[in-house]
Amino acid sequence: MQLVAAELVESREILPGQWLQAFHAPALTVGSRAGQFVHIRPGDFSGLILRRPFSFNTVDRTTGVITIHFRAVGRGTAWFTRLRPGDRVDMLGPLGRPFEVDPRSRHLLLIAGGLGIAGVRMLVDDALRAGREVTLLFGAASAVEVYPSNLLPDEVEYVVATDDGSLGHSGYVTDLVPAYEAWADQAFACGPAPMLATLARLAAGRSARLGVARLGPKPGRGAGRSGGAARAALPGSPAARRKSFLQVSMEQNMGCAVGACLGCVVMDTSGVPQRVCREGPVFASDELDWEGGW
Numbered sequence: 001m002q003l004v005a006a007e008l009v010e011s012r013e014i015l016p017g018q019w020l021q022a023f024h025a026p027a028l029t030v031g032s033r034a035g036q037f038v039h040i041r042p043g044d045f046s047g048l049i050l051r052r053p054f055s056f057n058t059v060d061r062t063t064g065v066i067t068i069h070f071r072a073v074g075r076g077t078a079w080f081t082r083l084r085p086g087d088r089v090d091m092l093g094p095l096g097r098p099f100e101v102d103p104r105s106r107h108l109l110l111i112a113g114g115l116g117i118a119g120v121r122m123l124v125d126d127a128l129r130a131g132r133e134v135t136l137l138f139g140a141a142s143a144v145e146v147y148p149s150n151l152l153p154d155e156v157e158y159v160v161a162t163d164d165g166s167l168g169h170s171g172y173v174t175d176l177v178p179a180y181e182a183w184a185d186q187a188f189a190c191g192p193a194p195m196l197a198t199l200a201r202l203a204a205g206r207s208a209r210l211g212v213a214r215l216g217p218k219p220g221r222g223a224g225r226s227g228g229a230a231r232a233a234l235p236g237s238p239a240a241r242r243k244s245f246l247q248v249s250m251e252q253n254m255g256c257a258v259g260a261c262l263g264c265v266v267m268d269t270s271g272v273p274q275r276v277c278r279e280g281p282v283f284a285s286d287e288l289d290w291e292g293g294w
């Protein structure tokens, strides 16, 4: 984790009220991974003391430029929209735990709801660079809020759903998932909690629907020198995320973003609070209690 003075390179409104900003911050491109985030302090200290978290939207390690994508919803984010090229902000990162792609996975299904695109956008680039195929399912309320396709690499299959039917599939983005669940080796999602809960329920039933065999040694054969069962991945570990068909990036409000305030917790299936800023924001979907109502 590093604290840097990041210089604004470019700022533009790409959708009504949604901004894409590029910062020169070479130190933060080193070691940053898809799913992680930065914490940025507004430079106006007249009451705007809290840092704001932003996902790494894209990271270019050649130029040292990172981008963030956000909606202007209050004084803090409005302050960011007034930045001009050359202005500097105090940026802390990379923070949080990233997505984990199994080296064997060839087909990645990414699902984004609204601004959730910012949570998975970097994974698009990383996956394509590694020679994987990527399908991105994107959901929005209406056509005017659909992420512009010209901001995506040509190699991505991009499928849109809108709640009002004004573009693409008429309905929720989650309606599109069953058509891809046999093709996909892994799925990665970011968006509103109800969307993620629906996806988690779909993922939980996928193996039974497809008859997917579990990887690993058969009981009693090749299970280690002791003859015991293969060791399960520790909850919260990179291996647990890698083994889960669906990984989700949670969009909880954050205060401190360093694990101190407990303002961002979600509950796991054992009833243990998990801090989105430290144990997340990326979780294996089967580790969280989706009925918890957090």
Ligand code: FES
Residues within 6 Å of the ligand: 253, 254, 255, 256, 257, 258, 259, 260, 261, 262, 263, 264, 265, 275, 276, 277, 278
């Ligand atoms: S935001 Fe403070 S503990 Fe996560």
